[in-house]
Amino acid sequence: MAPQVQATSIDGEPQVYEEKNVHAIYDEIAPHFSSTRYKPWPIIAAFISSLPIGWIGLDSGTGNGKYLPLPFDRPGAICTIGLDRSRNLLNIAKNAGNTGKIRDVVLGDILGRGWRVAAFDYAISIATIHHLATHERRKTAVKRLIEAVSPNHGRVLIYVWAIEQDALSKRTIPVDGATGTRGQDVVVPWVLSRQDKGSQASTEPQVLNRYYHMFAKGELSGLVQDAASELGLQLGPPLGLGEAPISISRGVEMVQDGWERSNYYVELRCWELP
Amino acid sequence: MVRLITHNLLACHVKGCNTNNFPLQFKDVQIELREAEFNPDFLKGFMPKLEWKALVDAARQLGDTTLPLEQPEMLDDEFLKNLHHVLLEIHVEEGVMTCSNCKHEYPVSNGIPNMLLAEHEIG
């Protein structure tokens, strides 16, 4: 039987914890991980397909870069730059799509801000923010995505793992600490078979436990709310010139807030009064 | 990979480095040229978002002097092809990008720029 998802709690500094329980593991499992992650999810593919020609975007936590070649029906219409902390995954992401075309990737932290403010038209962060070990850091990650895009027309799509799993998912999720809109910290085992490790003479497969924060219903949209408020943004649809109080000139609208295949997602659109 | 399309977005993010932190200056670079498919509509859509002077300066640092100092009003084919080449076909494989303000160095190796900072440098 496959090893189970287990409840966990964070000890020590979150950065140190993430280094050991997320980053080091992705670097180790990169090739095997990549071979299991090749199919773009439909809502993400639809989001990318809807972007106007000439737009430039950030894929924050790009992993093996599977979203970098999209949209398949209009290759080269937009340019997505992949950011990740794992050099081994980026070496794979560089060649994402296997078309011989080299993708633009950057080694960096999703909480960093190594770009001009609002340099991008769009940003996506797929299955990434759930690897951050505190609520504060997850909120900062959402703020960074909003700051990365144009205040006038920027669009953001965020996907995270949900406690509520698809009926087809074989995982059972322990929910000892999860109440209301607080999610659950877990570790998810990755079994590295001897094959993946080359010809090493170990007999037992190695199990690496990756840390995840599994989101509760409403938790992701709550993060967006807090992030928007800390950035001084109105949360909601664009206000007309006359309707907005003097203090409000910019905002962000949550145009999608949903659940798909064991994940919660939100889509944001930024707006600015002229 | 650092093509100039990416370089035009990157800025220094060391704690407290908020002015003159863009663009990063190339040093000791090795470049490779790879042909890319010409897509004039992409270029026209993307142009308004470019920091033009930063792009022209970076291209000159890499030895390409085909772009005019001012963004032209008329986008003829010759100009678009030059822009296409500068933005999308010059790949910096190895080298260093230095912040003009705080002198922090961001290395580029195997085509991948490293924008990670040490814990004490993060703002």
Ligand SMILES: [Zn+2]
């Ligand atoms: Zn600097």
